[in-house]
Amino acid sequence: MLHVKNYRKAYHGHTVLDVPEFQLQPGIHWIRGVNGSGKSTFFRSVAGMMPFEGEIWLEHTWEVTRNPVEFRLRVNYAEAEPLYPEYLSAFDLISFVAKAKKAPSGQVEDLIETLDIASFWKQPVGTYSSGMLKKTSLILGFLGTPTLIMLDEPLITIDDRAVANVCQLIDRYHQNGVQFLLSSHQDFRLTDLKMDSSYIIRNQTLEEIHPG
């Protein structure tokens, strides 16, 4: 489903991540790694938000650099700690992203209800708590009809009810054919989500963790 070839990312000439070959099969996958290991860097690269060396293919058809529009239509990403202009509202952001990602009719309303943001979504982002901000970021990550959704630390800063709703949302989207790549320091085994595989970023590369 996702194929990474000869990936290398460096900051100021210092390599932070080097992944010669990585194939991700359909499913819900968990990426772990200590702070600063490069999880967000990897996610941002796959989302097409930062330049890197190498190739990233989706379904052997769309490459992030060669097919920028088609690839981004199918790969979504929700930031761990989003930063938005404080005078904009979730309404402004969601409306813009929903249009760009060609969200199906009724999807925005459904997500707003599931993550319970109707009471504040027309208020400026500058008045939001970290949980409200996180919910906004998660909604942006689910918009459109993506093939792959990457959620960076999806369970932090949100309340227990929202955690349960996010897990149900992931499960529902997955049943409809959407694949997931999640990163979290929290143990997904404590939730109802069933992980198909786990990976860890260490020694500046990505390795699969085999059970047992």
Place this chain on the structure above:
Amino acid sequence: MLGFGIIRSDDHVAVFQYAMSSPSILLYYFALWSLYVFKTIAFVRHQFHHPAYRFLHHFRLIPLTQRILSWVTISVSLVMPILAYAFWMSFYAVRSQQWVAISGLILFFAGMIGLSLLLFERIIRQQDTEVKVRTFARDWPLPYPLFFIQFLLRKNTVLVLITKLFSVAVLLGVCLLYPTDDYDERLLSIGLLLGSLIHLGLTTEHYTFEHEYLLFVRNLPLSFLRRFAAHALQMLLIFIPEITFLFRYLPDTVSYLFVGKALVFISGIQIAALHRVYQHDKSLEKLSAYGLWGFIIGLLLIMFRIDPAILGGLLWAYAAWVNAYKYYKSEFQFD
């Protein structure tokens, strides 16, 4: 100060000696320097309000005397370019025993540093001002091209005001100067060039705003046409004041077609500067140097009668090329 590095030092001396012998002329210097001081205050305010620098508000816990000393140091450091220039002026004033001018200079700087100090204190006392809720068209989402325009108007009001004041003043100056002698459109083009280069401060804000607050946009499936159209619209909106003034004060002998050319030219400089930084992110630190070289090269091209519409068209073409092929290569790396 305007001609710093461009006009000869002897000319600087001649102009400021004349100004010091007639204190009313000195007021023009003070007016220009005040703009600079307000710009430095706006810079400090901007830093204190940036989410990444919230920790700076702990500065309020430092004892008042120590804090005042720090503010004075910060203020003096920030106004150092004009302060050094004033010292140079004073050197000549002492020799000529122009005590009124010297007193004026001392009072001006004491006043400006005092004002900075008061405003800095106000900034740290009013840290989290509540974000204003949009009162108009609340049921309509803000269109994407206006995200940056709102940012400028809400977060960089002083910078925008100073930039606009300056560029409109330059344009107005050349429009009024035009009928007084046998000038041609090149004079207006030089005014446009200066007025647009002054906007490079806004270019820096544009680039950092996009990379800090709108990084998610790079994950959106926006075609080249949609990306470039949004940028183009932003550029056209930014230059509404200049174009309005040009329409109003365009010399009678100049065709209104020139206004169209002017828009292509000034917005071309802006959009090309922004895309130069996309193409080479480290250029962000060199924008002022580009401004100086841009002025020299632009001046030469104008003097050789290259039409501003052609110059603007070439700059737009360069920006379009970068947007089509290099946009996603851009990455803001903090040093």
